[in-house]
Amino acid sequence: MSLSWVREGQGLVGWGCAARLDTSGADRFTDADAWWRQLCGHIDVDDAVGLPGCGPVAFTSLAFADRPGDSVLVLPEVITGERDGVRWITTIGDAPEPDLEPVRQPGTVSYSDGRLSSTAYRQAVTEAVRLMRESGGELRKVVLAHDLVANTSEPLDERFLLHNLAARYANCWTFAVDGLVGATPELLLERRGYEVRSRVLAGTAWPHPGRTDDEIAAELLDSAKNRSEHAYAAESLAEKLRPFCSELSVPTSPSVLRLRNVLHLATDVEGKLADTPDGSGLLHLAEAVHPTAAVGGTPTEDAVPLISELEGMDRGRYAGPVGWIDGAGNGELGIALRCGQIEQQSTAGAGSGGARGGRVRLFAGGGIVPDSEPDLEVAEVEAKLLPVREALEGVR
Numbered sequence: 036m037s038l039s040w041v042r043e044g045q046g047l048v049g050w051g052c053a054a055r056l057d058t059s060g061a062d063r064f065t066d067a068d069a070w071w072r073q074l075c076g077h078i079d080v081d082d083a084v085g086l087p088g089c090g091p092v093a094f095t096s097l098a099f100a101d102r103p104g105d106s107v108l109v110l111p112e113v114i115t116g117e118r119d120g121v122r123w124i125t126t127i128g129d130a131p132e133p134d135l136e137p138v139r140q141p142g143t144v145s146y147s148d149g150r151l152s153s154t155a156y157r158q159a160v161t162e163a164v165r166l167m168r169e170s171g172g173e174l175r176k177v178v179l180a181h182d183l184v185a186n187t188s189e190p191l192d193e194r195f196l197l198h199n200l201a202a203r204y205a206n207c208w209t210f211a212v213d214g215l216v217g218a219t220p221e222l223l224l225e226r227r228g229y230e231v232r233s234r235v236l237a238g239t240a241w242p243h244p245g246r247t248d249d250e251i252a253a254e255l256l257d258s259a260k261n262r263s264e265h266a267y268a269a270e271s272l273a274e275k276l277r278p279f280c281s282e283l284s285v286p287t288s289p290s291v292l293r294l295r296n297v298l299h300l301a302t303d304v305e306g307k308l309a310d311t312p313d314g315s316g317l318l319h320l321a322e323a324v325h326p327t328a329a330v331g332g333t334p335t336e337d338a339v340p341l342i343s344e345l346e347g348m349d350r351g352r353y354a355g356p357v358g359w360i361d362g363a364g365n366g367e368l369g370i371a372l373r374c375g376q377i378e379q380q381s382t383a384g385a386g387s388g389g390a391r392g393g394r395v396r397l398f399a400g401g402g403i404v405p406d407s408e409p410d411l412e413v414a415e416v417e418a419k420l421l422p423v424r425e426a427l428e429g430v431r
């Protein structure tokens with residue numbers, strides 16, 4: 036099992052499992068926080084480096100919804116880290132040898148509908164638009180997603196996906212936690228001592244033949260629909276984070292983040308925590324801000340129940356917080372987007388009838404507002420599925 040959180044060649048990679056928590060439900064954040072604090076209280080740490088991410092680190096991935104969905108924290112046996120030119124290695128107990136097997140290719144990839152096909156997704160979008168228009172301005176945004184299943188002819192090696200994602204999406208956070216593998220451009224929260232940071236994304240455009248990226252970016256910045264979608268997301272994060280902060284800086288207008296497959300409106304929020312460490316450990320802060328309107332909707336309490344009703348699928352850990360936390364409550368949590376959940380690494384073995392391939396469930400979604408057009412929303416999620424599809428297929 037791979038554990039990873041890497042951006043621009045920096046971050047953390049872990050292997051082995053020294054301890055693990057599986058939890059679920061509305062208390063998943065508090066369970067995770069309590070377990071992690073207790074565990075760290077029992078570990079004698081010898082740390083000569085002293086940077087965030089040194090000493091014991093748990094990789095974590097939490098379910099999007101209170102239910103269904105399982106959440107997980109893993110303390111690896113070995114963690115390697117790199118930050119600002121400093122490299123370190125942390126071992127917990129009797130560290131195992133690293134897995135030095137060559138990376139395997141997944142063979143041919145074929146796709147089939149998941150629980151919500153793209154036609155069913157189009158219908159769900161149409162229904163969300165109808166409900167929003169009928170609500171007379173009450174319900175303003177709902178983020179809907181759909182899934183796609185990829186089957187590989189050979190066993191699935193997570194490292195193959197990670198390499199390909201990191202090569203093409205170097206400015207995203209390439210992650211792997213318990214079989215959820217992806218490259219997210221969205222940072223839910225980073226905490227480093229008193230400092231907190233977030234990168235909020237919402238509002239999307241994608242490349243069109245005959246149009247330059249500059250033209251598309253200018254149009255995105257000018258689009259009232261995308262600006263309103265974005266404002267809901269940035270406001271929801273700022274509003275929930277503000278009570279923990281003595282200072283919070285939220286740019287008044289978004290910038291454009293350019294990725295290979297899509298362009299997003301982006302707001303980088305920075306704050307100073309009023310109180311540390313106890314009331315504002317990263318998991319506690321994440322519980323307060325999740326789900327932002329980037330992956331939930333506005334108002335949250337109306338949008339979130341509607342998501343499960345309209346999608347009719349279990350998002351699992353897609354769109355939930357994913358990343359790492361250290362013993363001091365520092366860490367980085369992204370939003371698990373542009374990712375796939377590995378459901379089966381290989382069918383080789385007992386009862387497999389000779390088949391040897393893997394299966395991964397890919398997810399992608401988009402914010403729906405009253406003036407969303409269903410066909411464009413379908414095109415948007417197809418563009419957002421590209422990173423994992425291309426990584427699986429090894430497209431250069």
Ligand SMILES: C=C(O[C@@H]1C=C(C(=O)O)C=C[C@H]1O)C(=O)O
Nearest residue numbers: 236237238239329399400401402
């Ligand atoms: C929901 C996803 O992306 C989110 C939705 C966006 C949008 O609606 O424009 C943009 C970025 C993300 O916050 C996804 O990638 O699955």
